[in-house]
Amino acid sequence: MSVQTERAVDYRFKFLYAIGMIIVVCCHSDGGGLNLFYDWFSPYAYVLALFVFCSGYFYRDGSETDLGAYLLRKVKRLLVPLYLWNCFYALLVLVLRPLGFSIGLAPSFRTLVLMPLYEGSQFEYNLGSWFVAPLFFLELFNVLFRRVFRVAGSRRRELAAFAAYLLLGVLGIYLARSGFRRGWEQTLVRSLYFLPFYGLGLLYRRVLERYDTLPHAVYFAVVLLLQYVLIIVVGHVPAYTISLCDNFNDGLLTPFITGALGIAFWLRVARLVESTLARDKCFNAIADNTFSIMTNHFLGFMLVKAGFAFLKRTTSHCQAFDMELFRSDLVYFYLPGGKLFTLFYVAAGLAVPILMQKLVDRVKRLLFTRPTT
Numbered sequence: 001m002s003v004q005t006e007r008a009v010d011y012r013f014k015f016l017y018a019i020g021m022i023i024v025v026c027c028h029s030d031g032g033g034l035n036l037f038y039d040w041f042s043p044y045a046y047v048l049a050l051f052v053f054c055s056g057y058f059y060r061d062g063s064e065t066d067l068g069a070y071l072l073r074k075v076k077r078l079l080v081p082l083y084l085w086n087c088f089y090a091l092l093v094l095v096l097r098p099l100g101f102s103i104g105l106a107p108s109f110r111t112l113v114l115m116p117l118y119e120g121s122q123f124e125y126n127l128g129s130w131f132v133a134p135l136f137f138l139e140l141f142n143v144l145f146r147r148v149f150r151v152a153g154s155r156r157r158e159l160a161a162f163a164a165y166l167l168l169g170v171l172g173i174y175l176a177r178s179g180f181r182r183g184w185e186q187t188l189v190r191s192l193y194f195l196p197f198y199g200l201g202l203l204y205r206r207v208l209e210r211y212d213t214l215p216h217a218v219y220f221a222v223v224l225l226l227q228y229v230l231i232i233v234v235g236h237v238p239a240y241t242i243s244l245c246d247n248f249n250d251g252l253l254t255p256f257i258t259g260a261l262g263i264a265f266w267l268r269v270a271r272l273v274e275s276t277l278a279r280d281k282c283f284n285a286i287a288d289n290t291f292s293i294m295t296n297h298f299l300g301f302m303l304v305k306a307g308f309a310f311l312k313r314t315t316s317h318c319q320a321f322d323m324e325l326f327r328s329d330l331v332y333f334y335l336p337g338g339k340l341f342t343l344f345y346v347a348a349g350l351a352v353p354i355l356m357q358k359l360v361d362r363v364k365r366l367l368f369t370r371p372t373t
Contacts, residue, residue: 020047
């Protein structure tokens with residue numbers, strides 16, 4: 001997803017993509033040794049919604065006028081890399097099986113073709129890619145909805161469209177609470193859950209952004225007060241297992257309220273840092289490689305653990321490292337010196353996918369760039 005407006009790069013959204021990706025990798029590495037306002041906003045309540053909000057914000061006006069071109073663009077940007085990386089991890093599972101690794105299902109038509117669209121964790125190493133299919137389907141729904149109801153060009157219609165998306169999101173929560181959480185039902189519920197946040201991104205750009213003028217202190221006070229009231233009302237910091245469509249036990253609207261508040265918090269932080277941190281090369285690299293990081297960060301974790309396995313076999317160090325868990329449990333983390341070592345897993349979970357994507361880009365240039373004469 002590009003973070004460019006019609007005029008220039010929008011560094012607020014560069015930052016949002018980067019911080020969102022860092023939080024995802026931290027969540028998958030036992031916290032990552034960081035606490036990014038988790039006591040107020042559980043990342044499991046907003047971080048994936050943040051990516052969807054950004055996608056909605058950058059929806060191209062007029063995309064609904066050429067549905068074929070829009071569909072082709074989304075297939076190329078989302079489904080093609082999804083399936084190529086899925087094939088890569090199928091090969092990795094085959095290579096590692098003889099070495100005693102039991103992580104991931106065996107490659108088959110189901111795991112290669114069907115499960116990426118409704119499950120996403122078939123080979124485990126790429127389980128972060130489950131997010132791609134619901135994003136693809138909700139974007140298709142959005143462009144069809146906007147074409148049928150001719151939403152563009154009217155503030156009232158934009159508000160009505162968001163209200164419709166919110167109702168569909170509530171339906172998704174209701175279905176999840178009613179047990180619709182298996183197979184293709186997951187794809188439906190995930191897409192419905194994300195739909196209001198995509199609509200919020202659209203609404204923010206077209207209607208709300210012009211009114212986002214509160215002083216920083218007042219803005220943060222309002223957001224934190226609303227989140228505090230919500231925590232008091234529901235009795236805990238809201239958090240959900242979106243991948244499994246589970247834990248929606250605190251109301252049909254609560255997931256969208258707390259998700260919107262989490263997004264609002266980081267959106268204003270992004271404005272504060274856009275002229276400094278958001279222009280940092282590392283943050284830009286993370287923001288520009290979110291697809292690869294989402295898909296491949298567990299491989300970065302595994303490479304760190306492979307280093308420990310090598311040291312255990314060849315030296316007297318790391319003898320407490322559990323080789324059996326290394327081969328069988330994707331979320332086993334060896335932490336010499338304590339939990340703060342998880343920060344090194346985070347660094348690998350970010351750096352390795354970026355390097356992988358740079359390698360892929362280089363191969364693509366070699367294969368598809370015509371030599372000049």
